[in-house]
Amino acid sequence: MVRKSLLFDKDECIGCFACEVACKQEHNIPTGEYWIRIFKVGPTSVHGKLIMHFAAIRCMHCGIPSCMKVCPVGAISKRSDGIVLFNEELCIGCKACIEACPFGAPQYNSEKDIVQACNLCFERVDKDLVPSCVHHCPTNALYFGDCNILTSKRIGKRAREGLNLESDCLETRIQFNSDKLPEEISINSTSEDKKTHDVQLFQILKDGSELKRRDK
Amino acid sequence: MVVQSKILKKENTDIRVVKTFCDRCHCECGVLVYVQNGKAVKIEGDPDCPINEGSLCPKGLAAIRFVYHSDRIKCPMKRSGQRGKGKWKRISWDEALDTVATRFKEILEKYGPESITWSWGDASAHCHLITKQGWLCAMKAPNHLHSDAHYCFHPVMIANKLTFGEVLTSEGSPDYKNSKCIMLWGGNPIMSHPVAARNIMIGRRNGAKLIVVDPRFTEIAAKADIFLQPRPATDDALALGILNVIINEDLYDKEFVARWCVGFDELRNRVQEYPLERVSEITWISKEKIIQAAKMYATNRPGTTHTRMGTVMNTNAIQTVRAINIIPAICGDLDVKGGHIIPSKPPGFKGRREIMDKDLRQSPEIENKRIGAKEFPLLCSSDSLAHNNSHPPSVIHTMLTGKPYPIRALWACNNLFLALEGAKETKEALMSLDFVVGSDFFMTPTMELCDFILPPCGYLAREEVLEPFCTCNFIGARRKAIEPEFDTRDEREITYEVIKRMGLTFPTDWDSIEKQNDMRVKGMGITFEEFKKKGYIIEPIRYKKYEEKGFNTPSGKVELYSSMMKRFGYDPLPYYQESPETPISAPELAQDYPLILITGGRHIVYFHGANKQIPWLREIVPYPTLQIHPDTAAELGIKDGDWVWIEAPKGRGRVKMKAELTEAVHPKVVHAPSHWWYPEIKGPEHGCWDSNINAILLNDPPYDPICGATPLRGNLCKVYKVREGENG
Numbered sequence: 001m002v003r004k005s006l007l008f009d010k011d012e013c014i015g016c017f018a019c020e021v022a023c024k025q026e027h028n029i030p031t032g033e034y035w036i037r038i039f040k041v042g043p044t045s046v047h048g049k050l051i052m053h054f055a056a057i058r059c060m061h062c063g064i065p066s067c068m069k070v071c072p073v074g075a076i077s078k079r080s081d082g083i084v085l086f087n088e089e090l091c092i093g094c095k096a097c098i099e100a101c102p103f104g105a106p107q108y109n110s111e112k113d114i115v116q117a118c119n120l121c122f123e124r125v126d127k128d129l130v131p132s133c134v135h136h137c138p139t140n141a142l143y144f145g146d147c148n149i150l151t152s153k154r155i156g157k158r159a160r161e162g163l164n165l166e167s168d169c170l171e172t173r174i175q176f177n178s179d180k181l182p183e184e185i186s187i188n189s190t191s192e193d194k195k196t197h198d199v200q201l202f203q204i205l206k207d208g209s210e211l212k213r214r215d216k
Numbered sequence: 217m218v219v220q221s222k223i224l225k226k227e228n229t230d231i232r233v234v235k236t237f238c239d240r241c242h243c244e245c246g247v248l249v250y251v252q253n254g255k256a257v258k259i260e261g262d263p264d265c266p267i268n269e270g271s272l273c274p275k276g277l278a279a280i281r282f283v284y285h286s287d288r289i290k291c292p293m294k295r296s297g298q299r300g301k302g303k304w305k306r307i308s309w310d311e312a313l314d315t316v317a318t319r320f321k322e323i324l325e326k327y328g329p330e331s332i333t334w335s336w337g338d339a340s341a342h343c344h345l346i347t348k349q350g351w352l353c354a355m356k357a358p359n360h361l362h363s364d365a366h367y368c369f370h371p372v373m374i375a376n377k378l379t380f381g382e383v384l385t386s387e388g389s390p391d392y393k394n395s396k397c398i399m400l401w402g403g404n405p406i407m408s409h410p411v412a413a414r415n416i417m418i419g420r421r422n423g424a425k426l427i428v429v430d431p432r433f434t435e436i437a438a439k440a441d442i443f444l445q446p447r448p449a450t451d452d453a454l455a456l457g458i459l460n461v462i463i464n465e466d467l468y469d470k471e472f473v474a475r476w477c478v479g480f481d482e483l484r485n486r487v488q489e490y491p492l493e494r495v496s497e498i499t500w501i502s503k504e505k506i507i508q509a510a511k512m513y514a515t516n517r518p519g520t521t522h523t524r525m526g527t528v529m530n531t532n533a534i535q536t537v538r539a540i541n542i543i544p545a546i547c548g549d550l551d552v553k554g555g556h557i558i559p560s561k562p563p564g565f566k567g568r569r570e571i572m573d574k575d576l577r578q579s580p581e582i583e584n585k586r587i588g589a590k591e592f593p594l595l596c597s598s599d600s601l602a603h604n605n606s607h608p609p610s611v612i613h614t615m616l617t618g619k620p621y622p623i624r625a626l627w628a629c630n631n632l633f634l635a636l637e638g639a640k641e642t643k644e645a646l647m648s649l650d651f652v653v654g655s656d657f658f659m660t661p662t663m664e665l666c667d668f669i670l671p672p673c674g675y676l677a678r679e680e681v682l683e684p685f686c687t688c689n690f691i692g693a694r695r696k697a698i699e700p701e702f703d704t705r706d707e708r709e710i711t712y713e714v715i716k717r718m719g720l721t722f723p724t725d726w727d728s729i730e731k732q733n734d735m736r737v738k739g740m741g742i743t744f745e746e747f748k749k750k751g752y753i754i755e756p757i758r759y760k761k762y763e764e765k766g767f768n769t770p771s772g773k774v775e776l777y778s779s780m781m782k783r784f785g786y787d788p789l790p791y792y793q794e795s796p797e798t799p800i801s802a803p804e805l806a807q808d809y810p811l812i813l814i815t816g817g818r819h820i821v822y823f824h825g826a827n828k829q830i831p832w833l834r835e836i837v838p839y840p841t842l843q844i845h846p847d848t849a850a851e852l853g854i855k856d857g858d859w860v861w862i863e864a865p866k867g868r869g870r871v872k873m874k875a876e877l878t879e880a881v882h883p884k885v886v887h888a889p890s891h892w893w894y895p896e897i898k899g900p901e902h903g904c905w906d907s908n909i910n911a912i913l914l915n916d917p918p919y920d921p922i923c924g925a926t927p928l929r930g931n932l933c934k935v936y937k938v939r940e941g942e943n944g
Contacts, residue, residue, distance in 0.1 A: 015435050016274070016820050017274045017821060017836050018277065021821075021832050021836075022277050024277075024278075025259070025277050025278070032835065042438075043433045043879045043880045044879060050438075050879060050880070052433065052437075053438065132260075135271075136261050138268070138414040139271075139417045139418075
């Protein structure tokens with residue numbers, strides 16, 4: 001089986017919210033609940049230069065999902081292709097998974113009294129389609145496909161521009177069937193400017209649930 | 217893009233997929249509409265459409281929640297109480313159309329054709345623009361209250377036509393994907409024109425340098441190689457400074473200038489008046505940065521220079537856009553791959569502009585009666601370069617004063633109070649009219665003031681020809697996915713019916729929707745039905761077309777020194793002029809009102825005043841936010857998320873918004889978004905005075921001398937916290 005992977009490229013993300021609303025439509029998600037969410041980092045002045053980035057936070061479909069470990073009723077499972085699924089029938093709404101997740105990904109649905117999260121549009125994926133957020137992303141900041149092809153494709157592009165893919169753009173890569181936790185996969189930096197910034201991004205990844213978008 | 221080989225069509229075989237085009241903004245992306253039992257159930261981006269290649273913005277995606285929204289105006293209505301009291305009664309289409317036609321006819325006979333006008337808005341597609349223009353022609357009525365005629369697309373069009381004879385610096389023309397340097401000026405296409413933003417990002421990925429000029433550090437500025445943050449409303453000086461560098465350092469395209477431009481020596485003399493020390497002092501941008509940007513642009517050829525609303529919402533609009541236009545002109549970036557393409561449509565196709573500029577013109581006697589024709593001939597008269605518009609602020613004044621003639625009736629197809637500066641006066645003007653008809657999707661504050669409402673259907677129920685704003689040489693066919701929602705009708709049908717019931721004859725032979733659609737493509741030797749089967753047609757791009765016939769200007773060349781402007785008594789060369797209400801032009805006022813206010817920045821989830829009632833979108837931007845620098849906010853004791861008053865000088869009043877502390881703006885500058893109203897607040901006003909920035913901006917002079925633009929970006933204000941329990 002081809003190992004599939006989803007890549008988020010913060011350099012290409014323009015913060016347009018298409019992924020958020022595409023997800024809402026695909027899964028009919030009520031307001032206040034987000035299976036994928038755009039956070040703005042900055043603008044902030046780094047060595048006299050303004051910098052701003054976006055991070056798309058969602059279930060990372062971790063190699064060893066900490067949510068799965070704490071679920072008392074076994075409602076969370078991991079498919080052989082790596083997709084983590086929340087079973088609505090089994091969930092008792094105890095929110096233990098929300099506490100356990102380092103990304104703030106699981107979302108409590110008060111109407112149904114259950115917790116839900118990104119299922120990577122598995123119904124689409126099973127039909128060889130890409131998830132809705134990826135389909136609607138205008139800049140290909142969200143990329144879905146064969147992990148190896150994706151990586152080499154991206155590296156090729158970046159290499160021409162003199163950038164190092166591994167350190168420059170893979171900060172929230174989801175890798176199925178990986179033994180590593182996302183934290184271990186993600187952050188690196190090349191220059192001082194980027195370092196300050198990436199540390200912030202990393203903080204968001206870790207405390208996603210606590211980061212407030214304006215007026216929320 | 218991961219290639220989409222299949223369309224999601226679950227096991228339900230009763231689902232039909234209709235390929236059509238979105239119209240929730242002017243980008244008009246290709247969409248797939250999933251229809252089940254006659255109802256639209258899902259809207260996706262069409263992967264086969266070259267405009268968007270499957271992507272779709274939040275507005276387009278949330279359109280599924282717009283179509284059957286419970287607050288839609290569902291049937292024709294007539295007011296049952298006093299005007300503006302919010303009491304309505306359902307009536308039949310026949311009764312509505314008959315009464316509306318009779319009332320218009322009475323006013324036409326009593327006050328003459330000048331007394332009736334209409335306002336175009338987002339509820340009406342471009343096809344309605346030509347239908348309503350036909351209505352005006354049938355009445356011999358000159359006035360169209362196109363509420364942004366003086367400061368949105370039209371000034372860019374006028375400045376472009378004066379310089380190049382074509383529209384070249386707005387969305388469709390710049391060839392972003394192949395450009396080597398993209399200079400964006402006074403706009404954030406990520407929020408305003410998603411398709412342009414997408415193309416810019418593709419260009420950037422292909423190696424283009426990006427220069428962004430904006431008083432705000434926007435989403436697109438975050439992607440820029442160089443970000444220039446000028447003092448608001450000094451873009452004219454900055455452009456002249458950049459020209460100074462390009463000309464004095466010999467970085468321009470000498471061959472192109474010698475062969476295809478007129479007035480270069482005069483321009484060279486003019487830019488000497490703008491040495492970089494002076495420009496730097498005016499604009500707050502360092503000399504080094506101006507040089508860096510000028511060199512980056514001139515040495516990465518071909519480049520594109522995109523001008524948007526930030527450059528035209530001031531009293532030196534046309535000269536500002538002209539100054540910016542001249543940058544790509546002298547660099548030779550016109551009609552070349554990666555530069556500014558002169559658009560062309562498939563041969564035989566009847567374009568919207570051709571219809572407005574040629575087919576639906578009236579006699580000069582009628583056109584020169586248009587409000588603004590005398591004051592702003594290049595906008596409003598029979599010599600106009602942006603045909604068939606009245607000067608909006610003057611129309612509002614005329615409604616109230618009756619001078620030079622009475623205007624007594626309006627067909628409002630937009631949310632005028634939110635869209636037009638001088639909102640309070642606009643409301644007063646509407647209330648003073650004898651008759652107001654409305655056509656809109658929701659009960660907006662403007663619709664609440666109408667006598668009758670004739671509700672239009674949404675885009676899913678329409679069939680028409682479209683010319684997307686951001687895609688060069690593209691024409692498409694919108695297909696009908698559903699029958700009109702509720703008891704609504706295609707707005708063109710409504711207009712044709714009113715014309716008929718008024719006893720008037722449509723001025724051309726395309727007097728029905730079917731005939732109109734056929735007329736657009738007839739010259740191409742096909743019917744609309746055949747065009748619909750194709751879906752869209754792209755005319756192949758040809759370069760350097762000017763080598764065949766020259767440019768469409770009086771001299772046949774690019775007019776750096778404009779002969780038209782000279783003829784009309786304007787300065788033929790661009791210059792800098794300080795805006796009327798800044799710390800420099802009004803220092804005394806600035807003592808009490810120390811902050812510079814810019815207004816009207818967009819957000820992608822809204823399109824002008826639309827979409828505030830769609831929860832999926834509203835939760836992304838639930839409140840209007842005033843962008844203010846953290847240092848300034850700290851001095852004023854304002855914390856992030858506090859409600860604050862924005863007060864304008866000279867008794868213009870105040871509105872409130874939530875403070876967003878951000879380094880995106882200079883400490884002396886604040887930014888307020890426009891078009892804010894609250895559909896959830898009870899009518900008839902729906903909170904339209906709480907946060908509507910247009911309520912504290914004036915529609916009085918001074919205007920731009922050429923297009924009549926008002927100063928909306930770069931005025932003075934003060935900001936302070938809203939106290940508990942305090943109301944506007």
